[in-house]
Amino acid sequence: MNTAESKLTWFKSSYSDTEGGQCVEVAAGKEVVHVRDSKSEAGQIVRVSREAWAGFVGEA
Known part of the structure; x- marks a missing residue:
């Protein structure tokens, strides 16, 4: 994990x-x-574009 990733705020699904x-x-x-x-x-x-993530969540 690089420095930028170590500063991210991670969330789990409700x-x-x-x-x-x-x-x-x-x-x-x-x-x-x-x-x-x-x-x-x-x-x-795994890193995906914000657009790809929005599409995935919209289908899930």
């Missing part, structure tokens, strides 16, 4: 439970939305 189930977290950057596995904060981060 549908996520406290049991530690399958969850993702998202953080909105200036130009992209960052997505990661909530159980692996130091793991891989």
Whole structure:
């Protein structure tokens, strides 16, 4: 994770439970939305354009 990513504010879905189930977290950057596995904060981060994220959420 780079310095800019370490300053992001990450959010979990309101549908996520406290049991530690399958969850993702998202953080909105200036130009992209960052997505990661909530159980692996130091793991891989997927970055998508804000437009692509809006399209995904609109379909989900």
